[in-house]
Amino acid sequence: MRALSHSAISTWRAPLLALAGGGAIALGSWLPWMTYFAGLVPLRGWIGLNGRLLLGAGVIGLVVAVALAPRRGARTRGYARRVAALVGLGVVAAAAWLLLGVWDLTRIHAANAMVAPRPGFGLVVVLAGGAMLCASAWPAAKTRLGSVENQ
Amino acid sequence: MHRAFNTSFIVAVAAALAACGSDSNNSVAPLPGGVLGSTPGWFNGDVVEFDYTAQFECKNPPAAGSTSGCELGADAVTMPRANTAIPVLYVLVPMGFTPPDSTLHCPTPGNCVAHPHDADVSRVFGPGTEKNLLPPHSHIIIDAMNHQTTPWVLEVIGVKDRPTWDNIAATQNLGQVRLLQLADPKNVHLTDDISTNIFLFFRVR
Numbered sequence: 112m113r114a115l116s117h118s119a120i121s122t123w124r125a126p127l128l129a130l131a132g133g134g135a136i137a138l139g140s141w142l143p144w145m146t147y148f149a150g151l152v153p154l155r156g157w158i159g160l161n162g163r164l165l166l167g168a169g170v171i172g173l174v175v176a177v178a179l180a181p182r183r184g185a186r187t188r189g190y191a192r193r194v195a196a197l198v199g200l201g202v203v204a205a206a207a208w209l210l211l212g213v214w215d216l217t218r219i220h221a222a223n224a225m226v227a228p229r230p231g232f233g234l235v236v237v238l239a240g241g242a243m244l245c246a247s248a249w250p251a252a253k254t255r256l257g258s259v260e261n262q
Numbered sequence: 263m264h265r266a267f268n269t270s271f272i273v274a275v276a277a278a279l280a281a282c283g284s285d286s287n288n289s290v291a292p293l294p295g296g297v298l299g300s301t302p303g304w305f306n307g308d309v310v311e312f313d314y315t316a317q318f319e320c321k322n323p324p325a326a327g328s329t330s331g332c333e334l335g336a337d338a339v340t341m342p343r344a345n346t347a348i349p350v351l352y353v354l355v356p357m358g359f360t361p362p363d364s365t366l367h368c369p370t371p372g373n374c375v376a377h378p379h380d381a382d383v384s385r386v387f388g389p390g391t392e393k394n395l396l397p398p399h400s401h402i403i404i405d406a407m408n409h410q411t412t413p414w415v416l417e418v419i420g421v422k423d424r425p426t427w428d429n430i431a432a433t434q435n436l437g438q439v440r441l442l443q444l445a446d447p448k449n450v451h452l453t454d455d456i457s458t459n460i461f462l463f464f465r466v467r
Binding site: 149160162164212 | 353355357381383384385386387388389390391394396397399416418420453456
């Protein structure tokens with residue numbers, strides 16, 4: 112029983128992580144990245160190209176989750192893990208860079224001081240989603256290492 | 263972890279309602295008498311002018327980590343020097359509807375000195391957001407402070423529907439705002455006061 116549930120967890124860990132990661136990236140691209148007037152007026156990621164690109168990355172994450180399902184062939188899952196690692200790392204890097212931009216924009220500037228800009232939490236959700244997508248590639252490496260050791 | 267991270271960014275914020283005319287990079291030369299700019303506001307049923315005499319200022323709240331020291335939603339620890347209790351400038355923000363221009367103090371063309379109508383947020387949001395429109399708002403005070411220059415602390419109130427906005431615009435009185443807030447404990451029509459540690463310096467004309 113214990114072995115079975117451990118096996119099930121190992122089997123489904125990668126697709127579930129990719130599913131959660133892709134969903135979080137897509138959700139984060141919709142959530143406010145910054146706000147005006149103490150959070151009263153949200154500026155969502157989708158208003159610009161960057162948010163739409165991140166939405167696309169989230170959709171890729173969801174497709175990767177399907178490709179990582181246990182019923183898929185080993186080759187498909189191998190490609191999917193590489194894509195998950197690549198897209199996940201890209202999303203983490205982009206989100207970190209954009210968070211720096213939000214920090215810069217929400218400091219007091221002469222041009223925007225009047226509207227009380229404030230950071231939103233959308234990019235934090237995107238960052239977490241990117242990390243989860245990256246993590247979905249990790250069990251594959253562990254399994255491969257285990258199979259090498261067994262040989 | 264998330265909370266700490268988020269807090270550090272919230273702290274960095276700031277928002278100084280540097281009054282429509284008190285920008286540091288503005289292209290408006292100070293007027294005679296040391297006035298940096300002016301903006302309208304409501305006071306006891308009338309429209310008055312605020313003459314800004316100094317840049318905005320932020321006093322450090324406990325968690326403020328930004329270079330400006332500003333943090334919305336936090337009370338100031340130290341206060342600017344003032345001879346009397348520091349009065350409050352309330353900023354009324356329409357949420358989810360567009361009020362008539364005649365009821366808006368900023369940004370309406372010609373009213374707010376050196377206050378832009380849009381902001382470039384393309385650094386974060388990407389191409390197509392170089393001219394992101396800034397939300398309009400209005401101001402209201404409850405005391406003219408003897409028309410003397412004094413520091414004012416900024417607070418924000420969100421108005422959620424047009425009838426409530428029209429009600430406030432018709433009376434132009436903070437007392438009416440208070441009555442509406444009392445009658446709306448669940449904040450369906452307008453928010454409570456959202457405090458900041460941002461101080462403006464102006465006199466009421």
